[in-house]
Amino acid sequence: AQKTVLITGxxxxxxxxxxxxxxxxxxxxxxxxxxxxxxxxxxxxxxxxGRTLGKTLEIKxxxxxxxxxxxxxxxxxxxRRIDILVSNxxxxxxxxxxxxxxxxxxxxxxxxxxxxxxxxxxxLPDMKKRKSGHIVIxxxxxxxxxxxxxxxxxxxxxxxxxxxxxxxxxxxxxxxxLSLIEPGPVITEFEKKVFEDGMKMDLSAADEETxxxxxxxxxxxxxxxxxxxxxxxxxxxxxxxxxxxxxxxxFRHQTNTLYTPMTTLKYADPNGDLPIDTFYKMVxxxxxxxxASLNFIKLLRWRSRKxxxxxxxxx
Ligand code: NAD
Numbered sequence: 001a002q003k004t005v006l007i008t009g010x011x012x013x014x015x016x017x018x019x020x021x022x023x024x025x026x027x028x029x030x031x032x033x034x035x036x037x038x039x040x041x042x043x044x045x046x047x048x049x050g051r052t053l054g055k056t057l058e059i060k061x062x063x064x065x066x067x068x069x070x071x072x073x074x075x076x077x078x079x080r081r082i083d084i085l086v087s088n089x090x091x092x093x094x095x096x097x098x099x100x101x102x103x104x105x106x107x108x109x110x111x112x113x114x115x116x117x118x119x120x121x122x123x124l125p126d127m128k129k130r131k132s133g134h135i136v137i138x139x140x141x142x143x144x145x146x147x148x149x150x151x152x153x154x155x156x157x158x159x160x161x162x163x164x165x166x167x168x169x170x171x172x173x174x175x176x177x178l179s180l181i182e183p184g185p186v187i188t189e190f191e192k193k194v195f196e197d198g199m200k201m202d203l204s205a206a207d208e209e210t211x212x213x214x215x216x217x218x219x220x221x222x223x224x225x226x227x228x229x230x231x232x233x234x235x236x237x238x239x240x241x242x243x244x245x246x247x248x249x250x251f252r253h254q255t256n257t258l259y260t261p262m263t264t265l266k267y268a269d270p271n272g273d274l275p276i277d278t279f280y281k282m283v284x285x286x287x288x289x290x291x292a293s294l295n296f297i298k299l300l301r302w303r304s305r306k307x308x309x310x311x312x313x314x315x
Pocket of ligand 1: 008009010011012013014015036037062063064065088089090091092111138139140141182183184185186187188189190191233
């Protein structure tokens with residue numbers, strides 16, 4: 001039987017790419033409910049969906065910040081049956097915390113963290129009753145490791161990870177699957193918007209040194225990091241669909257092998273100093289980048305011995 005997939009945040013980026021990929025499955029294994037907050041932004045998705053629109057793909061309104069909107073959307077699905085939930089909607093925020101308002105920070109938490117909580121409050125009870133369902137959450141490498149000037153965004157993704165780690169134990173009892181996808185940089189509207197907001201930011205509340213660090217170190221290197229390490233939305237959609245088709249999907253999966261040495265530093269040093277020290281050297285002591293790179297290579301080797309194999313997707 002066809003599996004129903006509900007994806008949030010499908011007007012752009014990873015959500016759009018995944019919705020289209022799953023709707024185009026040659027074996028027509030999925031019925032995709034591609035949802036978005038604002039239906040006036042559906043043109044790009046409708047165009048990309050092509051002939052699948054109205055067949056294996058349906059567009060629905062869903063704002064993860066509104067319980068009512070979630071309820072209305074889920075209730076409009078036959079038997080409220082969602083086999084696979086992909087919690088993808090999210091937003092970024094960069095800059096010194098002195099220059100961000102608490103309201104801006106709350107919006108990030110409300111979208112990235114409470115958005116997931118709201119979805120699960122509505123969808124989890126049905127999955128538990130059926131004792132079947134796969135919950136796929138688009139987290140980030142910043143859900144396991146903080147990065148300079150991404151304090152609140154990282155906090156929102158850490159919240160997601162802690163929430164899911166706790167829930168996963170209960171989910172196991174109900175035979176439900178939970179998978180956290182942890183991409184590194186992905187070139188989408190997200191990256192553009194975050195950069196533009198950073199460029200426009202009023203830095204007057206920050207001291208000169210912090211403002212300079214943000215403008216002349218962080219923002220200056222931002223584009224380059226995305227150019228060197230960035231994956232495409234389609235790359236991430238490919239990984240997510242593999243995870244969905246996997247017989248035993250992993251609880252965590254990082255999509256970017258170039259980034260794994262960084263996240264591995266955390267597990268290599270229980271004291272937590274190694275990743276912080278390495279990031280510090282990368283940002284502030286370019287001459288020491290060599291020793292930091294050596295650390296990476298050593299860890300890359302260690303990691304490649306332990307690398308995780310997704311195995312063959314089930315048919
Ligand atoms: P994107 O901006 O293209 O997509 C995010 C989508 O979420 C947008 O379509 C936006 O409209 C939607 N959204 C925001 N608030 C919403 C709300 N209240 N209700 C419903 N939809 C809402 O960016 P993306 O890169 O495709 O981001 C998708 C996910 O991937 C996010 O959770 C993001 O945190 C995560 N992620 C992105 C990157 C990256 O570098 N782009 C890296 C790691 C993780």
